[in-house]
Amino acid sequence: MVTLAKAQLDEVDLEILAVLTRDAEVTNKALARGLGLAESTCAHRVRSLRERGIIRDTRIRVDEAALGSPLQAIIKVRLANHTGPKVTALFDALAGIPRVLQVFHVAGVDDFLVHVAVQDATALRDIVLEHITVHPVVRGTETQLVFELRDGAGLLAR
Amino acid sequence: MVTLAKAQLDEVDLEILAVLTRDAEVTNKALARGLGLAESTCAHRVRSLRERGIIRDTRIRVDEAALGSPLQAIIKVRLANHTGPKVTALFDALAGIPRVLQVFHVAGVDDFLVHVAVQDATALRDIVLEHITVHPVVRGTETQLVFELRDGAGLLAR
DNA sequence: ATTGAAAGTGAGCTTTC
DNA sequence: GAAAGCTCACTTTCAAT
Numbered sequence: 007m008v009t010l011a012k013a014q015l016d017e018v019d020l021e022i023l024a025v026l027t028r029d030a031e032v033t034n035k036a037l038a039r040g041l042g043l044a045e046s047t048c049a050h051r052v053r054s055l056r057e058r059g060i061i062r063d064t065r066i067r068v069d070e071a072a073l074g075s076p077l078q079a080i081i082k083v084r085l086a087n088h089t090g091p092k093v094t095a096l097f098d099a100l101a102g103i104p105r106v107l108q109v110f111h112v113a114g115v116d117d118f119l120v121h122v123a124v125q126d127a128t129a130l131r132d133i134v135l136e137h138i139t140v141h142p143v144v145r146g147t148e149t150q151l152v153f154e155l156r157d158g159a160g161l162l163a164r
Numbered sequence: 165m166v167t168l169a170k171a172q173l174d175e176v177d178l179e180i181l182a183v184l185t186r187d188a189e190v191t192n193k194a195l196a197r198g199l200g201l202a203e204s205t206c207a208h209r210v211r212s213l214r215e216r217g218i219i220r221d222t223r224i225r226v227d228e229a230a231l232g233s234p235l236q237a238i239i240k241v242r243l244a245n246h247t248g249p250k251v252t253a254l255f256d257a258l259a260g261i262p263r264v265l266q267v268f269h270v271a272g273v274d275d276f277l278v279h280v281a282v283q284d285a286t287a288l289r290d291i292v293l294e295h296i297t298v299h300p301v302v303r304g305t306e307t308q309l310v311f312e313l314r315d316g317a318g319l320l321a322r
Numbered sequence: 323a324t325t326g327a328a329a330g331t332g333a334g335c336t337t338t339c
Numbered sequence: 340g341a342a343a344g345c346t347c348a349c350t351t352t353c354a355a356t
Contacts, residue, residue, distance in 0.1 A: 050324085067221055073173070113311060114306070
């Protein structure tokens with residue numbers, strides 16, 4: 007990841023990002039019209055944003071519940087010791103567990119926050135017992151059920 | 165959101181979702197070829213997945229650092245009391261704060277986990293003090309810096 | 323740097339097997 | 340569910356302001 011170039015974004019760029027962050031399927035034509043730009047100009051700006059790495063990629067978001075995993079949780083993971091290589095190896099292992107959506111490596115009381123979506127409580131327990139606490143470096147875990155998850159206003163809120 | 169229809173997904177659907185979850189920009193043609201399907205069949209499948217709500221939407225992912233917010237954190241929020249309406253109102257308020265990426269409403273020691281991306285430590289402090297602890301229902305917060313955030317294997321790992 | 327116009331490509335639709 | 344052909348619209352490229 008060589009994305010050290012200073013942002014250098016103007017108002018138009020920010021507006022483009024704001025739209026695409028909510029819906030990446032808008033056509034270039036519609037995007038241009040919405041922002042009062044020529045289509046060629048708009049397409050050029052978007053391509054530039056991609057080339058500069060401001061836009062990293064675009065992905066679909068799936069309905070976890072419809073996919074059979076209606077139960078979400080955050081599993082806090084605390085380590086016994088914090089020797090570098092072992093921590094990195096655990097990070098990799100956690101991110102590779104099926105049904106894991108995100109893994110936060112954090113500084114503080116906990117070391118990792120593992121966000122999972124599972125079928126039921128049994129599957130949740132299996133992940134904790136079979137995939138997490140099995141690692142010797144893991145001192146303990148604490149699981150919090152997720153009632154609801156919302157998107158925030160984000161970086162582009164005016 | 166009326167997405168109660170049982171999933172009813174076969175192997176092909178899952179493979180389509182797996183690809184689009186990593187890169188939603190693949191053309192229908194390339195997707196079809198990659199999975200050994202006719203283009204018409206592939207297009208039909210994808211449309212069906214959208215109509216059924218399995219695919220919720222598609223979004224770009226931006227480089228937060230390039231956008232001037234290189235510092236991420238998780239702010240744990242604990243409440244004094246848990247009366248329904250106030251909790252919901254706070255949820256709305258948290259999700260509406262600029263620079264907030266996600267808000268988890270969880271069951272457990274904490275009530276909310278607020279994921280933010282900010283410019284520096286000062287901006288982080290300002291969010292906590294000016295936007296979170298100002299609410300009377302908030303009993304306390306605890307902030308954890310995010311060293312690194314990784315995508316997990318997800319729901320479609322075989 | 324933005325614009326307008328022309329050319330290449332993919333998506334969406336219908337029919338057919 | 341798969342294949343073929345058709346139309347339309349979009350992206351891209353280029354020359355010009």
